[in-house]
Amino acid sequence: MYPKDLKYDKEHEWVKVEGDVVTIGISHFAQDQLGEVVYVDLPSVGDAVTAGETFGEIESVKSVSELFSPVTGEIIEVNDGLSDAPEVVNEDPYGDGWMIKVSLGDTAELDELMAAEEYEAFVSEEA
Amino acid sequence: MNELKRTPLHDEHVLLGARMVDFAGWSMPVQYSGIIDEHRAVRESVGIFDVSHMAEFRVFGLGATEALQRIVTNDLGRIAELGSALYTVMCDEDGGIIDDLIVYHTGDLEYLVIANASRRETDWDWITSHLPEDVETADESDRTALIAVQGPRALEIVAQLAHEGFEPPARFTIAEARLGGTQVLLARTGYTGEDGFEIVCHASHASGVWRALLSFPEVTPCGLGARDTLRLEMGYPLYGSDMDRGTDPVSAGLGWTVALAKSDFIGRDAIARIKEAGPERKLVGITVDEGVPRPGYAVLHEGSEVGKVASGTYSPTLGHGIATAYLPSEIAVPGTEVTLAIRRKEVAGRVVRPPFVKNTSLSSAAS
Missing domain, CATH: 3.30.1360.120 (Probable tRNA modification gtpase trme; domain 1)
Structure with missing residues (x-):
């Protein structure tokens, strides 16, 4: 449920690091808590994101949640497929359900994030 | 509690x-x-x-x-x-x-x-x-x-x-x-x-x-x-x-x-x-193309707030947002264009007469 090659934050986003580019999505726990996702509002390529600040919104039938960026940097790619098929976030949160790719400003921020085991322990306390 | x-x-x-x-x-x-x-x-x-x-x-x-x-x-x-x-x-x-x-x-x-x-x-x-x-x-x-x-x-x-x-x-x-x-x-x-x-x-x-x-x-x-x-x-x-x-x-x-x-x-x-x-105000239906209207969101008409969403959700049958709101009677008319303030965004909506979904087993059974 929580792939080992990803890092996680307390707002339930995951981060996949490839060089100085990170891919960001929401965790299995987050998609399960939300229920069926019906709408994802994402920023545009070129927009700046800041660690701890919102970069978009995600809505299920019952609720709306803000998406928080775990890192600071510039958006270089956005998953446009989610506007037509937001349910992919539920079906494949770590794969086709990714949201944005960010070119990192400061790789030291990654040290603040949790490894899979840490995140799993964090989630079991929250559930 | x-x-x-x-x-x-x-x-x-x-x-x-x-x-x-x-x-x-x-x-x-x-x-x-x-x-x-x-x-x-x-x-x-x-x-x-x-x-x-x-x-x-x-x-x-x-x-x-x-x-x-x-x-x-x-x-x-x-x-x-x-x-x-x-x-x-x-x-x-x-x-x-x-x-x-x-x-x-x-x-x-x-x-x-x-x-x-x-x-x-x-x-x-x-x-x-x-x-x-x-x-x-x-x-x-x-x-x-x-x-x-x-x-x-x-x-x-x-x-x-x-x-x-x-x-x-x-x-x-x-x-x-x-x-x-x-x-x-x-x-x-x-x-x-x-x-x-x-x-x-x-x-x-x-x-x-x-x-x-x-x-x-x-x-x-x-x-x-x-x-x-x-x-x-x-x-x-x-x-x-x-x-x-x-x-x-x-x-x-x-x-x-x-x-x-x-x-x-x-x-x-x-x-x-x-x-x-x-009545001064009437409960109407509103449909939107984008986003999900939720209770309390402002409804605007020609730039001014005219009401708030009473009920709002995503319609699984229609695939878009639907809502109800009390609007002043003069604009509580099907076809009126309104705007919904869905948090940071303003989204176009239209007044409709419910039901939003027609042709259910009940509508066919009742006729």
Whole structure:
């Protein structure tokens, strides 16, 4: 449920690091808590994101949640497929359900994030 | 905070892995497999809902008919026939809606009133304080379970569980029946826009009936989440969201439940005045192409705020957002372009006349 090659934050986003580019999505726990996702509002390529600040919104039938960026940097790619098929976030949160790719400003921020085991322990306390 | 109340089916929900939430002081399932799945099951097959949190009152005695006529706005003369049911509201002297109810004519000089869970104490106090001495009342809510069986295939399922020679009750009627050997009251009513039933039974029999229904693969357990999306697609108002003590039935689009021509009833003069003058605001439907409108979001017209979303959700059938709102009467007209402030965004919307979803099993059955 929580792939080992990803890092996680307390707002339930995951981060996949490839060089100085990170891919960001929401965790299995987050998609399960939300229920069926019906709408994802994402920023545009070129927009700046800041660690701890919102970069978009995600809505299920019952609720709306803000998406928080775990890192600071510039958006270089956005998953446009989610506007037509937001349910992919539920079906494949770590794969086709990714949201944005960010070119990192400061790789030291990654040290603040949790490894899979840490995140799993964090989630079991929250559930 | 007080412990949440539990329905007789609480353990069944937990066993099924439902997500339980606090609803009006009750621990209730909001969803099992997912709201959209459950919603589709009801539109396409059959869904069952535990609505045992709702209140059941019996009103009986020599003066029962006359006394209830004074309390509700609709005309009990319409359910003079035994077994028939009536949707109505109950208002205060100013025409403010105390609750919306279904009244079933269950016996000679006897009525079963089903009310919202959140209004149980208020309704009970209001009804009992407005009854003369020759009318008796019983609050049967605690010992009564209520299970809604809704969907185009509801009749097929219920008929398979029913006793030999079973004749289904007609739309908006109630009759005794045996389901899987259990004595129940079976009402052909619901809150989804689909054909279906509401089963009234003793709390101790609820699990047996629930499990018997779930033994059919066509049947999906559904939570309050789907109940809300289904009712809103039909434009059925919800107490506490679309109406309350501060709204009157004419403004709420429930003028059809007010029988001004019958004998006097509480709120009659106030409602007659509102009807005569025309309401200042009316409850309308609004559709949006983008985002999900939710209660409290501002509705704008030509740049100014003209109202707030009363009920709002994503419509699983239509694939876009739907809402209700009280708007000034002059713009509460189908086709009016409005804007919804969905948090940081302004989204285009259009006033429509509910139901948002047409062509359900109920609309075809009713015609």
